[in-house]
Amino acid sequence: MTRRIIVEPRGLAPWWLKLLIPIASVFAALIVGALFLSLTGNDWFEVYAKMLDAAFGSGRGFAETLVSATPLILTGVAAAIAFKMLVWNIGGEGQLIFGAIVAAGVGVWLAGSTPPLVAITAVVLAGAVGGAFWASLSAVPKVYLGTNEIITTLMLNFIALNLMNYLVLGSFSPWRDPESTQFPQGRPIIDSGRIPEFFHRLDWGLFIAIAVAILAWFVISKTRSGFEYRIVGDSFNTARYAGIKVPKKVLGTFLASGAAAGLAGSILVAGILGKMDPRSLDLGLGFTGIIVAALARLNPIAIIPVAVLMGALNNAGPALQSIGVPSATVKILQGAILIFAVAGEFLITNRIRRPERSVEATTVEAEVSPA
């Protein structure tokens, strides 16, 4: 006999539940990770202690965590603002890479005598423009032709990746260091275009990223434009009746999303990398940004601490190899976190309760099979 329970949509979830679900998702993922570790003969407690120590155990470790978190804040914002409007931009990866291509291009082209403030601004903004352009290749067909953006953004990731590899590894383009013949390297950008560091590899790019997250929150929740944006996100039809130009809003959001991802690329180029380094830009930062956005429940402010958590995981990966545990443990954890976070949305949008006898006959019923 099937057990009957009532599942009904709820209006507003209590605040503690919205906080509890993401935290519970992380713990559930840690349990899955511990299972994988134990079944393969590893001491899960030792592994997690090692990760915690690598990510937070020292000033330098924490600085590295923040270095890893910086691009994730931006790719997280990129995913969040798009997903909130049901624009499925899963091309953060490609927009980041194309942003890096444009930023590095500007960075090697500028005259060495350019004053730092001008040079840094030019390189960093070039990334945003590049990211927005790469997003427009999916956004314009979506808005004017109705082409599905999921597939086009996805395919453009691989086109950008191969373009970057071609520019540095496959040709003698201006992006490639002419002195690197055996092992091709990116050409360093001008010194005055580099974002200054303030503590062990950590540079001011972190604060640019935080500022972008705060700006996104401010525009969405405090401005008229953001109000219209939220209406479009809730219902295209309501927005249309309210006289909002939906295609224009979708286009603007898509481009802003691409610009944020492109910024992640240019901050890497102008910051820790100092050049277009194909190996350091092909780390799945765009996809990890989607995990960040989902776990932060698309809230731009919440993205900041969540990005630090994901940065900590990324940073802890290499440390695991020193104790003979594959660094892919981190990817298992991140994937599991996303699986639980997306499943947890069910509890936020629905209420589950036992039927009361008197109302049973009139309430909508749902069977939940023990799948």
Added chain:
Amino acid sequence: MNESVLMLTIFAAIGLGTPLVFATVGEILAERSGILNLGVQGMMLVGAVAGFWATFQTGSLLFGVFLAMFAGAALSMIHAFNSVTLRVSQIVSGLALTIFGTGVAIFIGRVGEVPLIGEPSRAVFTPILPEALADLPIVGPLIFGHDALVYLSWVVVAASSFYLFRTRPGLTVRAVGEDPASAEAAGINVSRVRYVHVMIGGALAGLGGAYFSLALVPSWQDNPMGAAGWIAIALVILASWRPWRALWVAYLFGAAGRLGFTFQTLGISIPASLLAMLPFVLAILAMLVLTSGKRARFLGAPAALGIPYFREER
């Protein structure tokens, strides 16, 4: 004759296209029931490592194939639960599957005292028909020169096409993908149909992954298959959700994967990274031309694809 550039390219295209055939047909079955699964890459990788591991332990290719399909199907059940029972975002859930599956595959390949990574496979799929047949001009390499999984892929294509368009259960699947509410009213268990077809899709993706680790690149690497899972998702659209077309487009993309070598033998040098871009450029161009706006419906995209189904009343 059989050594001509054209014949060699076609033969290679069939080999490189076969894993795409399995994964694409699997995804077509899931999408025909209304569920978009972006976890193909993850399911293929898990299948690749499971198949390699099982064959490595037992020496049996059959066991490898079985475990690969089981692993792909098992992973797909997470997606089915998320999208059918919980009705949360299919897009995010599918991506989660890919990230998780990628992590699991690399982890399994590298864990332990003697990790799988770098090890050659203990058994490899090889052509099954006598060489005399394979040496026949033209039909040899085209039809008789393949391994068992290539023939299995032809059976899978023919069977799933017949199933979808010529049988009553196939009609049921398409009805669920087009209009789940009407299907439910007609007495069809929408959830069950979707679970089953997501699972078949997962099993076929796992099998496609195993074709890489047991036939095409028979030694374990972190990722023996590049972005094949993502290409398969694009191929579903290019094949307009039809198995026979999936076979042809998969071979076309298999040929594209071989182009670098072909150009080289013809004395033309094109950088590898530009050639690697080609399948993705083709997919986007085809999408722009074929699937924009109303033409998408004309092509046969299931109307309820990706939309969670809420059973409100019965």
